[in-house]
Amino acid sequence: MTRTSAPVDAPGADVWEGLVTTALLGTDRRTPPGTAPGPEAPLALLDAAAVETVRRRAGLRPAPAAERLQAAPEDARPELPPAAARRLAMLLADRPGPSGGGRRGAAPDLTELLPQWLAVANARGFAPPPQVLPALLDAARGRTDLRPAALEFAGPRALWLARLNPDWRFALRAAPGGGAALPHLQDEGGVRQLWQEGLFAERVALLSALRSRTPAAARDLLATTWGTERAEDRLMFLDSLREGLGPDDEPFLEQALADRSRNVRATAAELLSALPGSALAARMAARAEACVAIDHMRSAPPRGTGARDDIPGGTPRTAPTIAVEAPHECDPGMERDGVVAKAPAGRGERSWWLGQLVEAAPLGTWSRRLGGRPPWEIVALPVADGWQGELHAAWCRAAVRQRDAAWSRALLGDPSAPEAGGPGAVSLSERAKLLGTLGAAERAEWVAGFIAAHGLSEAFQLLGVCAVPWAAPLGRAVVDALNIARDAGSYPWSFSGVMGLAERCLDPSEASRLDALLAVPDEPENASPGAGGYWAESFQRLVTTLRLRAAMAEELGAA
Template sequence: MTWEDLASTALVGTDRRPYEGELLESAAVEVVRRRAGQRLGETTGQEQANDEELPAVTARAAERLARILGGEYDRLLPEWLAAASTSGRRVPPYVLPELLDRGRRDQSIRSHLGLVAGQRGRWLAALNPAWAYLLEEPTGETWELGSSADRRAYLSHLRRQEPKQARELLETGWEREEPDDRAAFVEVLADGLSMDDEPFLEQALDDRRREVRQQAANLLTRLPESRLAQRMAVRARSCLTFTKGTITVEAPKACDAAMERDGIRAKPPRGIGERAWWLQQVVARAPLGLWGRPARLLQMKIPDWDAEVKAAWVRAAVLQRDPEWARAMFAWDPIADLLEALGPDEQQRLAADFVKEHDLDSQLIMVLGGVSSHWREGLATAVLRKIIKVATTQPWNLGELIKLAGERIDPSLAELAEGYSPVPPIQQVAALLRFRADMLKELS
């Protein structure tokens, strides 16, 4: 049967034509025949990839990457890519299609992928629209010649070295920057933030792009002497009144243009009333020094709006990166975001105490997920002890904790974990730590 006969039979229905049992088989044969008879397309006009500038990773490292891509400890892919980019090496060409497909689905690996894909990766990205995202990721180019991602990376590096010079570079061409780039560039100023940045950020509150205004307001909130912080202090004082161990709350009755300029969003999320939403934002953006010591405040009675005020203090501790408040609010509501205000040592101490006192549930996993990687012995042993305890009562509930322990504990502690207990869950953690130790050694 010809292709036209097959199409006609499929459209009319096999009950009205003969050949019912062989329709699909014949269609498959016809597809292969038609494809086999096609001439190859002309490729003479296709530009070739530029010569590679970076050396490839070693054969051992490439083999391990292939194992990860094949499903062996596949959650280690971001760590492998980060280590490879730090070492200044690129991936072998044969893994590029799989990696580029992964990056299409997982945005978290794209920044490192841009650095390790090499010239061949960018050449492939230019040929396939599904991989075009790679062309927006940093490659190591300079401020003048780089893409948006390259310029963000350059500005970030300069900001860490010379904060003033980075801000002045940004100010010089601010009006010529694209709106999306302006929001990302403002975020870079969080590193090394000081009152020297305040005039520029205050001006950014009038930017046309909402994301730029929001980023600028977030950074100004971290500067208690900024004009925005002082305006918020005035608003917050009108909302909270302190008398004899009680806090009386009067939530804002309106959100005016001046409040919106300072980062207060007028429309609340679903399920939150307008006044509650405005109250939380005003209190969260007011300087925490306005209220005194958090331990005393948490003991005071708040007859109305209690949950809203305390949620605002949690948000304020996160926004303003205040260690004392983060510590106090973590004791009241242990959420992972609060740990970002603390140094790695204190993060791990608080998390270790939480592991010892708390049952294994989603909250414990979220807290551990907020702790910086390379957990040291104190937190590592607390988690290993928890694994042993849960293994005797709820072994089916251990999967995520085992993976998290293996992915976050410092891999140099693999021997400690291996000798900690012979029970299978602990040995699973030790095996993952050994895998990571070998992986990082191959990429060093």
């Protein structure tokens, strides 16, 4: 018996969903479009599903006949080694399974290894096999954190595909200028024409590209149309000046301080305060100095000593105290220089103004103002009348903005100190930002000391700012702390975040050191039931993941 396939309607956005609904309801209750109820309906549904499956996999939605597509652009980068190509296909095919109440099992999470694989492949300059591009774009569509590395690896063919499938349009939005080709930066006529006539995304991309190559040329181009730009556009364009910011940008930024948009003025002030030699920085320093001084008449014992040192003659020696007199008003000059007059809910106006002044003042101001003391001595001075938290928090923000490592060290303090830190490190977030101003080795050493003294309960955010792979001292500190947590008899799920970081960040060469942790330990008397087995399972996953990372690097020729 010969069966004729039922006609299938042209696909729409909801064709697949309609077929799925028909399958769930059954063809007795609902038939595919163009099909009459009866014994042929189930076969017609399968035919329609097969056709729609091919359409969905093709990467191009059917449309009326049009001009033939141009071929995809060439990718001149070298091809992936065969083993690395197979590994990529495996990583893209993996899907995260459902959570089992916090238990992850011993198998590596391949989806978490994909970002690291992409980083190595991009560093080596490889091009992807064409057949994996749809899966790569699908993966990037579902994970915004994956997009920059995935699109860099996918190369020009990703943009070619993205123009054919609306599901992948995010690739065009993420590409400079929405995927449009920028003129050669030496082509002054083409650059000026695109700047005057291009779409907003194209102009942002052009300005960013020019700024990274020739900062002065980008600033001069922006100045040609600055007065006619919309406020929201001026803000975006001004933000591009962060790249290559230098003293030559000061005149332009000073003019932007008079902008009619408050957000533009605030951004200009922030950029100028990052230039310690700018006129704005000097004005803010003068204002801040008027608020902060040494009070020799009201002194206190040196902090942390518990006693006074004797000086000749038997007179007890006391440490000077920092006295603070916050501003009583926010005058027009302060507002012009970026001080926001209205305090947020729950904040006092005077403390709000003080914090902004201190944050914007060059940190070199304080050694001169406070008796020539270095940062660590200044931070150790007591502060009168409860102003310590506000003053030190502002110094933290200034150290981060000005990338001042000496002040960051002083504010961080010794990692083994109670509550882990200097008086300015008011939160883990502040500490993480301060650590970001230090070199990778020093950062890792500080976090290792923190973990050794305080364990892992507060270390997750600090570990996130450390360079990958972790330096050996940091890796050892993390493993030792996990081992201590295991011996305490608790379940490993409380440390799943740190364990996940270790899988991605621990140096693969550490795998051999972990073999001793794979056995199920004897459980202490007060241990949680079965905790030892769960810990052994977690360490097995860690070791397997590290060895898999080592294999991935070798396949990419980066071992």
